[in-house]
Amino acid sequence: MSAFARLRPTLAIALAVMALDQGSKLALSRWLPEGERLVLAPFLQLVSVYNPGAAFSFLAQAGGWQRGFFLVLALAVSAWLLWLAAAREAGRMERLAYGLIVGGALGNAIDRLVHGAVYDFLLFHAGRWAWPAFNLADSAITVGVALLLWHQWRQGKQARHANEPPNETPT
Template structure:
């Protein structure tokens, strides 16, 4: 029983077995997301081009989202954007602590790295341009999905990974 207590006492909320993998994934996610946004805004100049048809179901367009998912909780002021940045930072810290406090596994580390990296990538946009830069517009048969970015894809992929992991359970 003392061994179990020592293991619990020695757990770290900031660094664990899976922290290096999660950190690599989150840094790669931020780098790819920010490189894509830099290219779209500063090199390609999507703002001046308007809507660019890539395929019959995919367009590139610039949308600055001043809210969260689906433009909920729109925050037009700088203070509002700072509040959303603070929320992203707190959520990211909470997810990081969860990864390092739990026993975790590879899928959890990758999933949380994707979610945290995506959240930080979008928070950087809020500080840089006053909202999240979205570019990818999927549509078919008159239905238009919301416009999204690489960080959003990472967050969704991470959530799917966590959901899969939760259904797999402890038996693996």
């Protein structure tokens, strides 16, 4: 199988994630004015905020240099994951995970290029506790990383079982 044929499913997933992410951000940013909130449920609000930092607003107050850093990081990680997907036979779970991570990373990279910050709109909370606002790209990255970790755990478990000596019954 050619490298491009191996890469095709990962690219399709990444493009779908980017389209859904950018479409949701465009629709919500036009519909909900910046700084506004809409309560959807006792635990969920739609918000309209721009985050110049990374996850959990990491480096949000860093003065601007973080924009280029996170942009280069997203491009480098995306290139590396696409190379992994093309360079070897990856299973369906790995291709799905790579596609989710690449699509999410590039979706947020587009925001950094266009707006200088990432548009976030989902806010989950319980009482006074609130999860930092996030978007579909962040969700795709999180699910992709969780799938890769689960896949690695399963492979390690299978390898350990394969190396165990067989049970011998006394004769």
